[in-house]
Amino acid sequence: MAVTNKNKIRGQMSRREMFGAMAGAGMAAAIRIAPARATPASMKEAIRSVVGEAPVNKGKVHLDIPVLVDNGNTVPLSVDVESPMTPTDYVKAIHIFNELNPLPHVITAHLGPRSGRAKLSTRFRLADTQTIVAIAEMSDGSFWSASADVVVTLQACLETL
Amino acid sequence: MARALINVPKTAKRGQIIEIKTLISHIMETGFRHNSTGQIYPRNIITDFTCTYNGEQIFRAELFPAIAANPFITFFTVATESGTIAFEWNGDNDFHETAAAAITVE
Numbered sequence: 001m002a003v004t005n006k007n008k009i010r011g012q013m014s015r016r017e018m019f020g021a022m023a024g025a026g027m028a029a030a031i032r033i034a035p036a037r038a039t040p041a042s043m044k045e046a047i048r049s050v051v052g053e054a055p056v057n058k059g060k061v062h063l064d065i066p067v068l069v070d071n072g073n074t075v076p077l078s079v080d081v082e083s084p085m086t087p088t089d090y091v092k093a094i095h096i097f098n099e100l101n102p103l104p105h106v107i108t109a110h111l112g113p114r115s116g117r118a119k120l121s122t123r124f125r126l127a128d129t130q131t132i133v134a135i136a137e138m139s140d141g142s143f144w145s146a147s148a149d150v151v152v153t154l155q156a157c158l159e160t161l
Numbered sequence: 162m163a164r165a166l167i168n169v170p171k172t173a174k175r176g177q178i179i180e181i182k183t184l185i186s187h188i189m190e191t192g193f194r195h196n197s198t199g200q201i202y203p204r205n206i207i208t209d210f211t212c213t214y215n216g217e218q219i220f221r222a223e224l225f226p227a228i229a230a231n232p233f234i235t236f237f238t239v240a241t242e243s244g245t246i247a248f249e250w251n252g253d254n255d256f257h258e259t260a261a262a263a264i265t266v267e
Contacts, residue, residue, distance in 0.1 A: 115237055116239040
């Protein structure tokens with residue numbers, strides 16, 4: 001910020017200038033944060049490779065992950081999909097994706113009418129605080145999804161031994 | 162040495178939905194970690210898990226490096242008839258492990 005008043009010592013700011021500078025910094029921060037919230041391209045690509053051109057609807061899927069994770073090396077995850085699981089209407093597959101691990105895939109489970117209940121539990125790794133997406137593929141070809149945000153304290157995958 | 166642990170109910174009523182829990186001892190090395198000299202530990206994971214009920218496949222999962230060490234997977238199935246529920250894990254470096262459990266359906 002240029003100091004225009006000659007009486008001031010160089011580099012010293014008036015109150016007004018100070019507030020102006022802070023507001024500017026705040027706006028810059030907001031602009032920088034915005035794109036980081038968007039879904040990273042690699043996960044979008046991975047999801048597209050599974051669903052193709054089909055639309056992905058929100059709902060029917062319940063994703064159960066702790067909101068705050070101490071240790072990203074083993075995070076419990078549970079996915080429950082609403083479906084009658086009859087021979088004509090069942091969940092074909094459940095796909096789990098993440099945003100910021102080295103690879104976007106987590107697990108793909110193939111189910112069928114003999115599953116009785118479309119529920120899957122496992123433990124997985126998280127490299128960073130991020131959003132997890134679960135997508136259920138139904139027997140009629142439709143896709144349903146749910147997502148969850150997880151805060152990770154100790155990160156997995158990339159540490160040196 | 163039992164590398165795999167499975168939990169299947171011994172008996173069930175016909176048509177009952179039962180929960181199956183599986184746990185297998187495996188390092189699940191991601192292939193993204195390196196030691197202090199920068200050398201990468203090569204990937205060594207289980208890539209495929211299959212469950213069959215009297216020979217018919219009821220569940221299959223493709224695993225990725227994001228699955229935690231000692232993969233734990235639980236899922237459900239309908240108890241249709243007495244017999245054997247068999248499990249198979251396959252992975253890198255020709256990893257192969259099987260397990261089976263008997264179930265009596267009344």
